[in-house]
Amino acid sequence: MSSTAVEEYLSPPSSPNRTNHQKKRKTRRSSGNSMMSYDRRNPKYVPPWTTPYIIGVGGPSGSGKTSVASKIVSMINVPWTVLISLDNFYKPLTAEESERAFKSEYDFDEPAAIDLDLAYKCISSLKEGKKTDIPIYSFVNHNRVPGKTIPIYGASVVILEGIYGLYDEKLLNLMDIKIYVDADLDVCLARRLSRDIVSRGRDLHGCIDQWERFVKPNAVKYVKPTMKNADAIIPSMGENTIAVTLLVDHIKSRLDLKSEKHIMELNRLCEISSGHKYITFASNPKVIELEQTHQVKAILTMIVDKDCDRDSFVFFVDRFAMILLSKALDNVPVHKQESLTTASNYHIQNALRCNFDRITSVSLIRSGDCFMKSVRKTIPNITIGKLLIQSDSLTGEPQLHGEFLPKDIAKFQNLLVLQGQVITGTSTLMAIQVLLDYGVKLEHMTLVVFLATEIGLKRIINAFGNKIAIIVGKIIMNQDMKESHMKWASSRFIDTKYFGCK
Amino acid sequence: MSTEPYKNVSLLPQTNQLVGLYSIIRDKGTARPDFIFYSDRIIRLLVEEGLNHLPVEKKDVLTHTGENFDGVGFLGKICGVSIVRAGESMEQGLRDCCRSVRIGKILIQRDEETALPKLFYEKLPEDIADRYVFLLDPMLATGGSAIMATDVLIKRGVKPERIFFLNLICSKEGIDNYHAAFPEVRIVTGALDKGLNEQKYLVPGLGDFGDRYYCI
Numbered sequence: 001m002s003s004t005a006v007e008e009y010l011s012p013p014s015s016p017n018r019t020n021h022q023k024k025r026k027t028r029r030s031s032g033n034s035m036m037s038y039d040r041r042n043p044k045y046v047p048p049w050t051t052p053y054i055i056g057v058g059g060p061s062g063s064g065k066t067s068v069a070s071k072i073v074s075m076i077n078v079p080w081t082v083l084i085s086l087d088n089f090y091k092p093l094t095a096e097e098s099e100r101a102f103k104s105e106y107d108f109d110e111p112a113a114i115d116l117d118l119a120y121k122c123i124s125s126l127k128e129g130k131k132t133d134i135p136i137y138s139f140v141n142h143n144r145v146p147g148k149t150i151p152i153y154g155a156s157v158v159i160l161e162g163i164y165g166l167y168d169e170k171l172l173n174l175m176d177i178k179i180y181v182d183a184d185l186d187v188c189l190a191r192r193l194s195r196d197i198v199s200r201g202r203d204l205h206g207c208i209d210q211w212e213r214f215v216k217p218n219a220v221k222y223v224k225p226t227m228k229n230a231d232a233i234i235p236s237m238g239e240n241t242i243a244v245t246l247l248v249d250h251i252k253s254r255l256d257l258k259s260e261k262h263i264m265e266l267n268r269l270c271e272i273s274s275g276h277k278y279i280t281f282a283s284n285p286k287v288i289e290l291e292q293t294h295q296v297k298a299i300l301t302m303i304v305d306k307d308c309d310r311d312s313f314v315f316f317v318d319r320f321a322m323i324l325l326s327k328a329l330d331n332v333p334v335h336k337q338e339s340l341t342t343a344s345n346y347h348i349q350n351a352l353r354c355n356f357d358r359i360t361s362v363s364l365i366r367s368g369d370c371f372m373k374s375v376r377k378t379i380p381n382i383t384i385g386k387l388l389i390q391s392d393s394l395t396g397e398p399q400l401h402g403e404f405l406p407k408d409i410a411k412f413q414n415l416l417v418l419q420g421q422v423i424t425g426t427s428t429l430m431a432i433q434v435l436l437d438y439g440v441k442l443e444h445m446t447l448v449v450f451l452a453t454e455i456g457l458k459r460i461i462n463a464f465g466n467k468i469a470i471i472v473g474k475i476i477m478n479q480d481m482k483e484s485h486m487k488w489a490s491s492r493f494i495d496t497k498y499f500g501c502k
Numbered sequence: 503m504s505t506e507p508y509k510n511v512s513l514l515p516q517t518n519q520l521v522g523l524y525s526i527i528r529d530k531g532t533a534r535p536d537f538i539f540y541s542d543r544i545i546r547l548l549v550e551e552g553l554n555h556l557p558v559e560k561k562d563v564l565t566h567t568g569e570n571f572d573g574v575g576f577l578g579k580i581c582g583v584s585i586v587r588a589g590e591s592m593e594q595g596l597r598d599c600c601r602s603v604r605i606g607k608i609l610i611q612r613d614e615e616t617a618l619p620k621l622f623y624e625k626l627p628e629d630i631a632d633r634y635v636f637l638l639d640p641m642l643a644t645g646g647s648a649i650m651a652t653d654v655l656i657k658r659g660v661k662p663e664r665i666f667f668l669n670l671i672c673s674k675e676g677i678d679n680y681h682a683a684f685p686e687v688r689i690v691t692g693a694l695d696k697g698l699n700e701q702k703y704l705v706p707g708l709g710d711f712g713d714r715y716y717c718i
């Protein structure tokens with residue numbers, strides 16, 4: 001039994017793996033249309049992680065599953081790859097079983113020792129793109145570590161590895177590719193012995209005893225037969241690079257298809273919107289453009305002026321942010337206080353009180369951070385979540401690189417989603433989807449942006465309907481971008497100048 | 503969008519948020535840090551509203567993409583004039599919107615002998631006659647000191663239509679008194695209270711603004 005829990009690939013979003021830039025895929029495959037069936041009337045944003053690619057890796061103990069799985073992880077080189085070991089799903093033991101385990105009399109190597117139903121639940125939840133908590137098993141207490149789990153969200157590739165990786169039929173049905181790592185049992189024993197004795201300090205006698213009593217019989221009885229479930233059988237010993245490379249090439253081509261489909265979906269949301277009159281802003285009272293007062297116009301002029309020095313630029317962006325936030329907070333949740341006594345000892349019946357504590361915010365790094373100063377000046381102790389979404393420089397596909405969200409984010413009545421500019425709208429779509437996955441309701445979200453293009457806004461509305469409130473400093477219409485020299489609106493410049501780094 | 507309940511009076515939109523902010527600062531139980539913070543928030547809204555009444559001029563600028571942008575620029579010089587002491591609480595709000603704005607001060611106290619307001623001190627920008635003036639005083643009750651302060655400004659050559667009198671709370675009585683003297687001055691306010699009591703305090707009011715902001 002290997003004590004590897006969940007590998008470090010299993011990324012809390014901050015793990016370095018996630019921020020690694022993937023190699024840019026250079027070849028784009030043309031895909032058949034058969035896989036895309038659209039509901040024209042009900043377009044929806046489908047983020048890439050709703051269909052993670054699931055790889056199952058099985059094989060006897062000591063066959064080298066972990067090293068094959070790690071090889072695949074490093075070779076496909078996609079940031080959102082998660083490696084899960086079935087060891088996390090060992091069943092908690094009763095006191096009596098636990099006692100036997102300490103005497104090395106409990107059989108950890110039979111399928112019944114693993115909670116395959118829980119593993120199925122977790123993998124199918126990941127397959128649906130939901131945030132999923134993977135249990136952590138303590139081999140010291142023979143129980144799940146209480147209150148501790150590893151949350152996984154937004155994975156593109158999930159590798160499930162364990163001796164019974166290819167055993168359970170329900171799990172097999174979830175997998176896109178099944179790999180069996182084969183090795184002669186003598187070799188497995190040799191590897192187990194060196195691993196257990198050298199790295200784990202166990203004694204030879206105990207190891208051989210365990211092998212004879214549990215590991216080998218189970219391997220023969222239960223593990224070997226799962227070979228027939230595999231799509232590919234990989235030799236463990238010697239050079240298996242060619243076999244792994246072949247597999248990785250196959251996996252990569254599937255991933256390319258997925259990303260292509262994602263981009264097509266994004267384009268489709270845009271096509272519908274440019275096919276005019278699909279949704280108009282006038283019919284949507286939840287899209288509010290700031291009244292173009294003298295001050296708003298003058299501030300905007302300062303912001304777009306390329307000769308505006310950074311001192312003034314930062315100052316005016318802060319002012320703009322304050323105006324937008326005040327507007328967004330006009331709908332702050334309120335309650336009535338039966339009687340309020342003023343400092344001059346008069347009473348006000350049914351006084352309106354704001355529940356600023358029911359508001360939270362999420363900033364889209366980096367452009368949303370332009371709001372930070374003003375957010376703190378509006379609701380000083382507001383919780384601030386952050387999402388890092390970057391566009392692939394080659395394809396424009398948005399990618400979620402990190403999410404740091406307030407606890408119980410779904411319990412707030414109003415969530416301000418802060419972003420500098422909506423241009424194509426794709427990163428906003430992804431941000432909203434993440435928040436939905438965290439249980440936030442659309443009608444509780446308010447998107448606050450300085451500038452937004454018509455096309456970006458329409459894409460958001462096409463994808464999510466008109467439940468989300470949107471407060472915009474200035475909407476730039478398609479027509480103006482074409483006719484009135486407003487191409488400046490299609491590049492990201494506010495955060496670049498605000499922070500003074502490219 | 504602000505409303506104009508009376509001629510030359512701009513009242514901030516009475517949104518849930520604004521009314522809720524006033525509940526906080528009116529509340530007897532609100533401690534000073536919160537009183538200051540939430541007063542400042544209201545003041546900021548008043549200043550933004552006041553600034554919107556200033557004229558702008560056409561200003562074309564070049565964007566980073568090299569395109570021409572038909573924008574507007576601020577026109578004319580402004581300054582703030584606060585009525586010491588409570589009015590000084592509004593200076594920061596003005597400065598938060600206009601970084602290097604000049605701020606004049608006027609001190610008016612009740613004369614012990616006559617019981618009438620008396621001008622004790624004034625320090626104003628030299629060229630105030632050429633400026634738009636934001637007169638700052640948080641409470642407009644009877645309007646006695648505001649009228650005297652405005653009188654000082656007019657005597658220094660400021661045009662009445664270039665004066666904006668910013669306050670947090672006013673009453674109809676105060677507006678009428680003030681506009682009887684200076685009908686062309688625009689009052690920018692966030693709350694219209696019911697009236698005044700026998701001691702000429704606003705009802706329901708919020709107590710002594712200066713004390714709550716600076717001392718208690």
